[in-house]
Each structure stands twice: as C-alpha cells, then as structure tokens.
Amino acid sequence: MSTLTNSPSVLEGVAPAEFGIGARITVAIAGDxxxxxxxxxxxxxxxxxxxTADDVSIHVTGPEDRLLTYLVAILHAAGGSGxxxxxxxxxxxxxxxGVTCALPPGGAVFWSEVPRLAATGVRARAQWALxxxxxxxxxxxxxxxxxxxxIEEGERRGTVREVRNYVTTLEGDLSEVFETVGAAWIVAGRxxxxxxxxxxxxxxxxSVPDGVRTALAVGDxx
Amino acid sequence: MSTLTNSPSVLEGVAPAEFGIGARITVAIAGDxxxxxxxxxxxxxxxxxxxTADDVSIHVTGPEDRLLTYLVAILHAAGGSGxxxxxxxxxxxxxxxGVTCALPPGGAVFWSEVPRLAATGVRARAQWALxxxxxxxxxxxxxxxxxxxxIEEGERRGTVREVRNYVTTLEGDLSEVFETVGAAWIVAGRxxxxxxxxxxxxxxxxSVPDGVRTALAVGDxx
Numbered sequence: 001m002s003t004l005t006n007s008p009s010v011l012e013g014v015a016p017a018e019f020g021i022g023a024r025i026t027v028a029i030a031g032d033x034x035x036x037x038x039x040x041x042x043x044x045x046x047x048x049x050x051x052t053a054d055d056v057s058i059h060v061t062g063p064e065d066r067l068l069t070y071l072v073a074i075l076h077a078a079g080g081s082g083x084x085x086x087x088x089x090x091x092x093x094x095x096x097x098g099v100t101c102a103l104p105p106g107g108a109v110f111w112s113e114v115p116r117l118a119a120t121g122v123r124a125r126a127q128w129a130l131x132x133x134x135x136x137x138x139x140x141x142x143x144x145x146x147x148x149x150x151i152e153e154g155e156r157r158g159t160v161r162e163v164r165n166y167v168t169t170l171e172g173d174l175s176e177v178f179e180t181v182g183a184a185w186i187v188a189g190r191x192x193x194x195x196x197x198x199x200x201x202x203x204x205x206x207s208v209p210d211g212v213r214t215a216l217a218v219g220d221x222x
Numbered sequence: 223m224s225t226l227t228n229s230p231s232v233l234e235g236v237a238p239a240e241f242g243i244g245a246r247i248t249v250a251i252a253g254d255x256x257x258x259x260x261x262x263x264x265x266x267x268x269x270x271x272x273x274t275a276d277d278v279s280i281h282v283t284g285p286e287d288r289l290l291t292y293l294v295a296i297l298h299a300a301g302g303s304g305x306x307x308x309x310x311x312x313x314x315x316x317x318x319x320g321v322t323c324a325l326p327p328g329g330a331v332f333w334s335e336v337p338r339l340a341a342t343g344v345r346a347r348a349q350w351a352l353x354x355x356x357x358x359x360x361x362x363x364x365x366x367x368x369x370x371x372x373i374e375e376g377e378r379r380g381t382v383r384e385v386r387n388y389v390t391t392l393e394g395d396l397s398e399v400f401e402t403v404g405a406a407w408i409v410a411g412r413x414x415x416x417x418x419x420x421x422x423x424x425x426x427x428x429s430v431p432d433g434v435r436t437a438l439a440v441g442d443x444x
Contacts, residue, residue, distance in 0.1 A: 024349065024388060026422045026429050028250045028308040034431030041434050053435045055428045056349045059387060086250040088310040088422040090351065092388040127246065127278045129312065131353045131418060165281060166246060166314040166418065196353060196388065198420045200248045200310040206277045207248050209256030212263050213275045 017050060019103070019110040020095030022061035025071055030084040030205075040077035044070050057088075065115035067091075068182045072117055072174050079122040079174070079203035087201045091185045094133070094194035103193065111190050114183040117175035124174045126201040127167035130184050133194035146187035154180040170199075177201070239272060241325070241332040242317030244283035247293055252306040252427075262299035266292050279310075287337035289313075290404045294339055294396050301344040301396070301425035309423045313407050316355070316416035325415065333412050336405040339397035346396045348423040349389035352406050355416035368409035376402040392421075399423070 016022075029036045041058060049062035049070055058074075060067055071089060078085045093110065095101040132143055151168070154160035159172040159180050170177045181199055188195045206213075238244075251258045263280060271284035271292055280296075282289055293311060300307045315332065317323040354365055373390070376382035381394040381402050392399045403421055410417045428435075 020387070022387060024422075026308065026349075026424070028252070028306075028429070030250070031253060034433060038431055038433045038437070042437055051438050053430045053438045054386065054391070055430060055435070056347055056391060056422060056424060057389075058430060058434070058438065061387075084250075086248065086308065086310075088308075088420075090388060090420070090422075095387075125278055127248075129418065129420075131355060133353060133355065164276065165242070165244060165283075165317075166312060167279075169276070169278060196351065198310075198312070198351075200246075200278060200312075202248070202278060207250070208275045208277060208280060209260055211256060211260045212280070213277070215260070215264055216273050216275045216280065 016063050016110065017061040018101055019093060020061075020101045021064060021067070021093045021110060022059060023067055023071060023092070024057040024059050024090045025074065025087060026057045027074065027078055027085065027087045029078050029081070032083065036078065036081060036083070040074045043077055044073035046070060064112050064182060064186055068115060068117060068178050072120060072178050075124070075174050075201070075203065076120040076122050079124070080120075082204060084205035085203040086207060087199075089199040089201060091181070091197045091199075092195075093185070093189045094192075109190055109193055112186050114186050115179075117179050117182075119176075120174045122174050122203060123172065124170075124177050124201050124203050125207075126170045126177050126181075126199050127164070128170055128181055128197065128199045129167050130188065130197045131195065132188045132192040133196060143188045143191045146190070147184050150180060150184045150187060153183075174203075238285050238332065239283040240323055241315060242283075242323045243286060243289070243315045243332060244281060245289055245293060245314070246279040246281050246312045247296065247309060248279045249296065249300055249307065249309045251300050251303070254305065258303060258305065259300065262296045265299055266295035268292060286334050286404060286408055290337060290339060290400050294342060294400050297346070297396050297423070297425065298342040298344050301346070302342075304426060306427035307425040308429060309421075311403075311421040311423060313403070313419045313421075314417075315407070315411045316414075331412055331415055334408050336408050337401075339401050339404075341398075342396045344396050344425060345394065346392075346399050346423050346425050347429075348392045348399050348403075348421050349386070350392055350403055350419065350421050351389050352410065352419045353417065354410045354414040355418060365410045365413045368412070369406050372402060372406045372409060375405075396425075
C-alpha cells in the first residue's frame with residue numbers, strides 16, 4: 001500500500017524501515033503475570049514487519065498499514081480479556097533522534113495511502129499529540145490543511161472528542177482511534193520528512209480514578 | 223526559580239502557565255483498585271501548581287522545578303509500594319496543539335534554571351523522546367549544543383543507558399531520570415519556543431516480559 005512519490009523529491013527503492021517508519025508500544029494489562037501480554041503480542045500478525053523488543057517497549061518497522069494493523073491486534077487481544085489496559089504508543093518517520101537513517105537531502109518524503117482498519121469491538125480512550133518536526137523548507141500549508149481534514153473527519157465520526165492542552169482526546173473503537181492517528185501521521189509525512197506522534201491509551205477503565213478527579217476538580221474546558 | 227530573559231526577546235510578567243509550561247501524566251499501578259493511585263496523587267506537593275484531571279491523564283502547570291518535583295513525588299509514592307508501575311509523561315512549553323496561548327511573536331522564550339531533585343530510592347527505566355518544535359528562526363546551534371551537554375552529563379552519571387530508534391533509554395533513581403529529561407526540556411526552551419518531550423516509564427518490573435523478548439529476539443543495538 002505504500003508508494004513513493006516524486007514530490008517534493010524522488011526517493012526510489014527505499015523501504016519503510018530505511019526511511020525510519022516504525023512504532024514503539026508499551027502495554028500494561030491489569031493483573032497480568034506476563035502471559036496475557038505474551039499471548040497478545042505473539043498472536044498479532046507480523047508478516048512484512050520487523051519486530052524487536054527491549055525491556056521498555058516493543059519496536060516494529062514496516063509499511064504503515066501492516067504496522068497499524070499489528071498495533072491494533074495487540075491491543076484488541078489485550079483489551080478483549082476485559083482487563084484494564086493502558087498503553088503508550090509512539091509512531092515515527094524520518095528517523096528523528098539518536099539512531100538516524102541516511103535520508104537524502106531536500107526534505108524527501110515517503111508517500112503512503114491512508115489505510116482502513118477492521119473494527120475490533122473494543123473501545124478505547126486516548127490522548128494524542130502530533131509533531132511535524134521538519135518540513136525541509138517546503139512550508140506548512142499542505143500538511144496543516146491535510147491534518148485539519150483528518151481531524152474534521154474524526155469529529156464527524158465522533159472519534160475526536162475534545163481538544164485539551166497539548167493533546168486531543170480520542171474515543172471510539174480501537175480501529176477508529178488508530179485510523180485517525182495513523183491518517184494524520186501519514187498525511188503529515190507526505191510533505192514533512194520527520195513526523196512523530198504519541199498516544200496514551202486506556203481500555204476498560206478510567207485511567208484516572210473518579211476519586212482523584214473529584215479531589216483535583218476536573219478542568220472547565222471539557 | 224524561573225526567571226525571564228531578554229534573549230531572544232523580552233517576555234515580562236508572563237507566568238509559566240500562560241507560557242504553556244506544564245505536564246500530563248498517566249499512571250497505572252499493578253493490582254490497584256484506584257486507592258493506591260489516589261494516595262500517590264493526592265499526597266504529592268501541589269503548592270504553586272494548578273492541577274486538574276480528566277479521564278485519561280492528570281494535567282499540571284506551574285514553574286518547572288515544582289512541576290518536576292510533583293511528578294517525581296507521585297511516582298515515588300506509586301513505586302514505593304513495590305508494585306509494578308507504568309507511566310506516560312508529557313512535558314510541554316509554548317502551547318503547541320489545539321489549546322494555544324497568546325505568545326508574543328518573534329520566538330520569545332521562557333528562561334528557567336535547571337532544578338536538582340531529591341533522590342527517592344526508587345529506580346526507574348524509561349524511554350524518552352525530545353521534540354524542539356519551533357525555534358522561531360533563531361537557528362538550532364544553541365539548543366542542540368545545550369541538549370548534547372545534558373545528555374553527556376546523563377551518560378557520565380549512568381542515567382543515559384543507550385540510544386535506540388526514536389528514543390533514548392534512561393535508567394536510574396526517579397530523580398535522576400527526571401533531572402535529565404527536565405534539563406533537556408528546559409535548556410531547549412531557552413532558545414526554542416515550543417518544546418515537547420515524552421517519557422514512557424517503568425518501575426519494579428520489565429514492561430516487556432522476558433518470554434516476549436526472547437520470542438521476538440532483542441535487537442542487536444543494545
């Protein structure tokens with residue numbers, strides 16, 4: 001599903017991993033001794049992906065559609081048990097950070113279609129931040145217009161619940177949450193070389209207990 | 223401890239909250255019915271801070287030193303129980319995102335000292351990403367030089383363990399981890415208006431079970 005484009009510059013024969021297209025995910029399942037997470041991770045479809053793990057997160061690289069499908073499958077299995085699940089997800093492209101990739105100059109981008117993901121029946125609530133880090137001097141107009149279009153579609157579908165300080169709160173089927181986040185990351189990446197996005201996600205329970213929310217008083221921007 | 227500077231532009235009479243200096247934290251404590259988290263959050267010192275909560279995260283604004291002390295206190299109490307704890311932390315300045323603040327033009331910055339934090343005796347392992355989003359046309363030299371100095375200090379102290387794709391892995395006392403992350407965020411903020419940083423953190427257990435790591439094969443960059 002991923003293809004290359006000659007705008008703003010040609011990038012022939014480059015695979016998603018070489019362009020630094022990948023994700024990290026950390027998942028905690030309430031009451032799990034590790035076996036539930038192992039079942040969820042090892043059962044997720046990893047065809048066409050490179051998956052490794054360290055003692056903080058699982059790292060996966062490959063085409064965006066397979067990568068998003070893989071993340072949703074892990075969380076679908078984890079959340080399908082009915083246990084409370086929390087996850088931190090990072091999507092990245094263009095190799096920002098210490099481990100860089102040899103990208104051609106001129107702000108070359110990797111162009112991909114926005115995938116549709118199969119519904120899971122598992123609802124998630126999440127807070128999401130998107131960082132277009134470097135537009136290679138090509139200006140911001142295109143990627144902001146495209147990101148706004150993604151957010152407007154999310155609002156129409158009810159997935160985009162509210163804008164808060166530093167984040168947007170999303171709610172819906174896991175597939176809808178990851179479609180919105182994935183679409184913004186992909187369309188920003190059509191004109192911006194380095195794009196990172198972070199998602200803090202909760203399934204089956206409020207991440208902040210009602211008692212804490214009452215004691216702290218919920219902000220008035222809801 | 224926070225002060226204002228006239229470089230690159232004067233910002234008089236602006237409070238940290240008005241400049242969008244704040245954090246979000248989501249914490250999961252294994253086996254907790256909500257009471258452990260409530261105890262940890264409500265026991266943390268919130269003097270001089272504005273704290274609110276929604277159903278995904280706790281949002282806190284105020285001077286950086288108090289803000290970092292508050293986050294460490296929550297995790298110190300949560301991790302001190304010996305239970306496995308995972309957390310997603312976002313630090314932000316300059317109001318990127320949908321809820322903006324009325325910042326003056328010209329890339330004005332909010333200048334702060336780097337705080338030292340009291341040791342907790344609780345060790346944490348984390349993966350960290352730093353995003354200097356907008357340097358207001360002032361160039362990158364100063365903030366990259368200052369960020370490298372922070373990372374070199376973290377390496378000398380042993381807090382900076384390794385550089386991986388998209389993230390740096392940190393390990394040490396909670397205070398050391400937050401000093402490194404906070405210092406980079408603050409020194410980047412001396413010359414960059416919008417700076418966001420994300421931390422996925424684990425206490426008392428590996429976030430990825432050994433069985434999963436063996437099955438997936440740990441990457442060769444450790």
